[in-house]
Amino acid sequence: MKTTDYTENPFKLQISFHKVIESLEEIALTDVDYRANYAKALLKEIEPFPELRDGIASLAQIEEHSVLIQYLLADLFPTALSNNEIKAVSIPFQDITFNYSGRFTRIMDQAGPDFDISIRNFDEHQFYVFSCCMILNSYYGQHFDFAKPLFYDIPDADGIIKHYRILYNADFIEVIPTEKAVPITPEDILLLADSFDNLELWKEKFPNESWILKGFGIMTLFDATIESSISNLKSTLLSLEEKSEINQENLTSIFRSIYRMSDLEIGFTAFNAVEAKFVSIPFEKGIKSHILADDNTDCDSFLCDCSYDTLVSEQKYFIISDVQAYADEHPEEARFTTHLLSQNIRSCIFAPLVKNERILGVIELVSAQPRELNSINANKLDFVLPFLVDTIDRHYSDLQNQIDAIIQKEYTAIHPSVYWKFRDEALLHVADRTNSLAFKEIVFKEVIPLYGQIDIKGSSTARNEAIQKDLTTQLSLLQTLFGYIGKNMDLPVVQQNVFELGQLEKQLQLNLKADTESQIQNYIVDEIHPILEHFKSNGGNVNALILQYFEALDPKINMIYAARKDFDKTLSVINKKMAYILDQKQEMAQTYFPHYYERFKTDGVEHNLYIGASIAPQQPYNTIYLSNLRLWQLQAMCELENEYFRLRPSLPYDLDVTSLILVFSSAISIRFRMDEKRFDVDGTYNARYEVVKKRIDKANVKGTNQRITEKGKITIVYSQNHEETEYRRYIEFLQHKNILGMDVEKLEVEDLQGVTGLRALRISVLYQEEIEKLSYTYQDLLEELN
Structure with missing residues (x-):
């Protein structure tokens, strides 16, 4: 029997076979066949050892009663399957194992006497919280989904590591509070759901040995070496394979299966590290961003210090099990929580996808139900994130290739039809280790040109008409506005402005010169707008009219820009x-x-x-x-x-x-102009x-x-x-x-x-x-x- 190394445990263990014994007593009472006789004989055999029913607290007693235990569990460990099943008695999440099947015994023998069996990537923190979750689910009727794949990594006789998936059967276990047990309130349950990382809180609510775990569990292993190896290989190849389809429907279906939640929605938001900005990413069929909801936003202005640091700086999960409660408790995150609630998001998990310490983006799990997503079931992501990271990383690589193709297509003159000649020339220079080879000009001789255009007819005239229309509109608005100001304020300068605006409008109607637009714009921005800014402080109708005028302007140039736009x-x-x-x-x-x-x-x-x-x-x-x-x-x-x-x-x-x-129809030559980076006709x-x-x-x-x-x-x-x-x-x-x-x-x-x-x-x-x-x-x- 192997015992756990954990120093603290919310359970006080009483390994008991009371449920099996009670079942034998029922069979013995039937008194109809050989099973009743067998049950009576076995009950008589164990009668001198009440600890088998009441609970064994000593590991030595397990060894002492190993034969009787084997008899008691004969129906659960059939002899015919002993060499096929990998099975043992165990306490969930603890390395207490005994009563091995024949196949399990051989596996342990091949591993060697110095091998200590232990659950992969499972520490005392997880052990303690998961044990507490057993209490919450069993005694308090909660439904915390804390199960995640657990593995034993065991070497065979040749030293090859094999991976065994662990399955627990806890039908023969009871959870009983002791006098040390702390009563758990509904508020405690809500707090614990958001506090997976707070081990001290869990120990406070479930003190050491404050509950009795009575009974035993059955652990079954199956050899998952092939599946585990394929998974590792898949993670490696994902970054090399041709782009697969990434879309909302596929990801949502996968995560709903993992989390067993019908309303779970999935999202993704890319992260631009250069600009410290969340951005949407153009997937083929589109993956919705719940963080952005169509708007690119600066991270540091959208998220508060807590959420931003958790996701970006610490690169850790950011989890809200109850968005409304979180909003009430954290008013500094009001902008973010209001944004989530507007999308009917009541619980959520945001997990950064990190590749080589570089954040690619954030995977988003959201639910319309509060507390459905929490810090406990967030741990399921540990198993699937590597696949997502590689997939997103590959998508970024494909996206960069597309960007490079667009840059070559839109911003350079190297068309694919002539790329071969540039490539041949480049290869000569790559092979030249002396760096003495001069670059040859790229020329194509004896080619026939074809030229075509679809032109905007009268575009210059149309542009001038648009300019004229916008400036006329703005001058008319200003004349009306200054006329109103002049009636209410007896200021000669206002009448002067009205006169100058009228003169500009007449000039505009007569002839639009090359500098007319800039001349009028400079006059309005430099002389008229400062006067209006001054009159804004007077209040009343004048203030309202001035505000209405400024609202009609284009904010970039402070001018009417409707027709030109x-x-x-x-x-x-x-x-x-x-x-x-x-x-x-x-x-x-x-x-x-x-x-x-x-x-x-x-x-x-x-x-x-x-x-x-x-x-x-x-x-x-x-x-x-x-x-x-x-x-x-x-x-x-x-x-x-x-x-x-x-x-x-x-x-x-x-x-x-x-x-x-x-x-x-005459053949010409075209030459690539190195200075202009484009082709041009060659020769006089x-x-x-x-x-x-x-x-x-x-x-x-x-x-x-x-x-x-x-x-x-x-x-x-x-x-x-x-x-x-x-x-x-x-x-x-x-x-x-x-x-x-x-x-x-x-x-x-x-x-x-x-x-x-x-x-x-x-x-x-x-x-x-x-x-x-x-x-x-x-x-x-x-x-x-x-």
């Missing part, structure tokens, strides 16, 4: 949507033949395409790929027009767009293409003041007859597909500086809610013609 938002939405559609279609176009692609957001979206054998030398190049890309580009412009048609009703500012394609001759690009969108139809671009139509600019012939084929094909209208205008473009002889085709777009087939290939066109 709508214009800026509209421009941003259009650019973002157009760029997104173009990027999405580009992914498909790359499958036809790799080509270099770049786009720019200005007052609209421009794009450049370059295709040629030098960009993808590993693939055979044919002019059919150029034809395919030109047809794709024309369709893409049609789709951008249609997308804007569908988007336009929802925009806060009404604007028109125009679309243009520039056809250029090739620069003609850039000149045409920069000037064509503002060009007029020859002999008129009409722009070559027009809303609702696509303009295709070219210079050679075979280019016109080619594009007319594309137009006829898309007319047949009801994508383009039947009207085709042929225009001559006015002579530009250094560029003459340009012509254009202009054709209307057929707007529709949905396009049946978004992209037709050059092969589709050939099949249609045939």
